[in-house]
Amino acid sequence: MTLHSDLSSNPIAQAKRLAAEKAIEYVEDGAVIGVGTGSTVAFFIEALGHIRQRIAGAVSSSEQSSLQLRQLGIEVLDLNSAGPLPLYVDGADECDPHKRLIKGGGAALTREKIIAQASKRFICIIDAGKRVDVLGRFPLPIEVVPMARSLVAREIVAQTGGQPVWREGVVTDNGNWVLDIHGLKITDPVAMETALNQITGVVSVGLFARRPADIVIIGGKTAELM
Numbered sequence: 001m002t003l004h005s006d007l008s009s010n011p012i013a014q015a016k017r018l019a020a021e022k023a024i025e026y027v028e029d030g031a032v033i034g035v036g037t038g039s040t041v042a043f044f045i046e047a048l049g050h051i052r053q054r055i056a057g058a059v060s061s062s063e064q065s066s067l068q069l070r071q072l073g074i075e076v077l078d079l080n081s082a083g084p085l086p087l088y089v090d091g092a093d094e095c096d097p098h099k100r101l102i103k104g105g106g107a108a109l110t111r112e113k114i115i116a117q118a119s120k121r122f123i124c125i126i127d128a129g130k131r132v133d134v135l136g137r138f139p140l141p142i143e144v145v146p147m148a149r150s151l152v153a154r155e156i157v158a159q160t161g162g163q164p165v166w167r168e169g170v171v172t173d174n175g176n177w178v179l180d181i182h183g184l185k186i187t188d189p190v191a192m193e194t195a196l197n198q199i200t201g202v203v204s205v206g207l208f209a210r211r212p213a214d215i216v217i218i219g220g221k222t223a224e225l226m
Ligand code: 5RP
Pocket: 036, 037, 038, 039, 040, 041, 090, 091, 092, 093, 102, 103, 104, 105, 106, 107, 108, 109, 112
């Protein structure tokens, strides 16, 4: 694919590919695989295409990933009929030492969170540049019901002191909008996720702390496990 051949000439893309290919080792025969969204996951889907006869299908977190899966001949299943999944593989925008994540740079956070919650094992695939000691350098994405955008933004300023910026022009696969909160230093990610989830009009919060990753595969010169 054009996207991949362009990306494969740069070291970050190579690191993403390495992490994604390592994750294939965790795919069990006959399983339905939960699939995230983003450029790292695109490498995972590509690798999944090579073993498509071994799996029963995939549950996808976005229209973008569904399209790539179908193009490679992998059946995309509805989570309601697939039931609990053995494995979910997804990327992240930031990862702390406790495997807590910021996600949603690709605006797919809500479906990603649902599939992560429905899965026994969540493997996060990242390049080494995504590792941080404290989450918050990457602006925290929040999916909001459109009519509540300003209401939620005001509440976020009051609660966190962060600066919400509307990701103008972006509409999620669920028909909602995204606010990115800048200037946060998230020292207690579970508490912040819990508090922000309570704001009326918030659909989901791009903090994956209550349900962190189980395994993080970090691509660099090699693929390392955290
Ligand atoms: C999409 C996500 C992605 O996992 C995250 O943005 C990382 O993307 P990439 O693999 O392209 O760096 O959360 O909503």
